Structures are given as C-alpha cells and as structure tokens.
Amino acid sequence: MDFLTLASNRYSIRGYDPQKPVEKEKLFRILESGRIAPSAANRQPWTIVVVQSKALLQALTTVYPAKWFADAPVVLIVKGRKNEAWKRRSDNYCAIETDLTIVMDHMILAATAEGLGTCWIAAFDEIKLRQILQLTDDEVVFAITPIGYPIGNEVVTRPKIRKTLEEITEWL
Numbered sequence: 517m518d519f520l521t522l523a524s525n526r527y528s529i530r531g532y533d534p535q536k537p538v539e540k541e542k543l544f545r546i547l548e549s550g551r552i553a554p555s556a557a558n559r560q561p562w563t564i565v566v567v568q569s570k571a572l573l574q575a576l577t578t579v580y581p582a583k584w585f586a587d588a589p590v591v592l593i594v595k596g597r598k599n600e601a602w603k604r605r606s607d608n609y610c611a612i613e614t615d616l617t618i619v620m621d622h623m624i625l626a627a628t629a630e631g632l633g634t635c636w637i638a639a640f641d642e643i644k645l646r647q648i649l650q651l652t653d654d655e656v657v658f659a660i661t662p663i664g665y666p667i668g669n670e671v672v673t674r675p676k677i678r679k680t681l682e683e684i685t686e687w688l
C-alpha cells in the first residue's frame with residue numbers, strides 16, 4: 517500500500533469488536549513503528565504503555581467513558597518525560613509534545629496498515645489518567661488510542677471531510 521492510500525484509509529474508529537484480540541505480531545510491528553520515530557536531538561523521551569489487562573482497561577473507562585472505547589482489546593498510551601526532552605535555547609521551547617505526537621502518529625498509521633482501527637483521543641480525564649498510571653510530575657500524556665478490529669458500520673469507509681489543498685497551502 518502506498519503512503520497516500522494508507523493515510524487515506526486511516527479513520528477515527530469508534531466501534532471495536534470486543535471478541536477479536538489484536539495479534540501479538542501486529543502489536544509488535546505497531547510498537548516498532550513507534551520506536552523508530554524521530555525526536556528532537558534523538559532524545560526519545562517516551563515510554564509506550566500497552567494496556568491489555570482487563571483490570572486496567574476497566575479502570576481506563578473512567579478516563580474516557582465511551583462504550584466504544586471500553587470495547588477495544590488494547591489501549592496504547594504514549595507517556596513522556598519533560599526533563600529528557602530537547603529544549604531550544606533561544607526561547608526554551610520544549611519538544612516533548614511534538615516528540616510524543618510523532619510516536620503516536622507512527623503507531624496509528626502502522627495500525628491502519630495492519631487492518632486495525634484506532635482513534636486519537638485527547639479529551640480524556642487527565643487527572644484520573646495520572647492517578648491510574650501513577651505519573652510523576654515530570655511525566656506527561658497528550659494522547660491515547662484504543663486499538664482493535666473495527667465493528668459494524670465502522671468498517672465502511674466514509675468520505676474525508678477536509679479543507680481543499682487550495683485552502684491550506686501557500687505557494688511562495
């Protein structure tokens with residue numbers, strides 16, 4: 517699959533088959549795609565948390581209380597350490613959010629290539645997530661995603677509602 521087709525095939529999936537687990541080999545290829553992501557000054561200030569245990573998946577439903585989220589057999593969380601991330605000297609810009617976002621995007625696209633569904637989630641309860649994962653003050657999470665096989669209407673591709681290239685480009 518060429519990259520444009522892959523990127524076009526990625527949708528936010530909000531319906532998962534709770535009976536269909538994610539194969540270990542697929543999960544490892546997805547994690548490997550995250551592992552090789554670029555980061556500022558190659559600091560790699562991240563840890564990818566793979567949640568598969570029933571107890572923890574259950575606990576995470578309080579963090580993002582949607583039925584479809586609870587049905588996913590796996591949740592991936594990218595957590596990062598601010599102190600390890602590169603900072604720009606001129607204005608102290610910290611690359612942590614960018615670094616963690618790239619890892620997540622690599623994994624989400626890799627999951628698409630494996631025929632799996634994902635959904636970028638930022639609207640989670642950050643305080644509850646911090647408690648469940650026992651994050652230190654230095655640790656941050658910007659996005660989590662369920663991973664699983666799409667179910668029902670979710671497998672039907674829908675049109676991408678996007679601005680046109682004309683609207684979003686400036687050719688100088």
Ligand SMILES: Cc1cc2nc3c(=O)[nH]c(=O)nc-3n(C[C@H](O)[C@H](O)[C@H](O)COP(=O)(O)O)c2cc1C
Pocket residue numbers: 526527528529530635636637638639640676
């Ligand atoms: C930074 C970010 C945060 C998002 N947070 C959520 C979320 O909390 N819950 C949700 O259902 N979708 C969330 N989404 C998914 C977007 O709604 C979705 O990507 C957008 O509507 C385009 O649809 P598509 O992903 O199917 O192409 C988020 C996406 C991004 C990039």
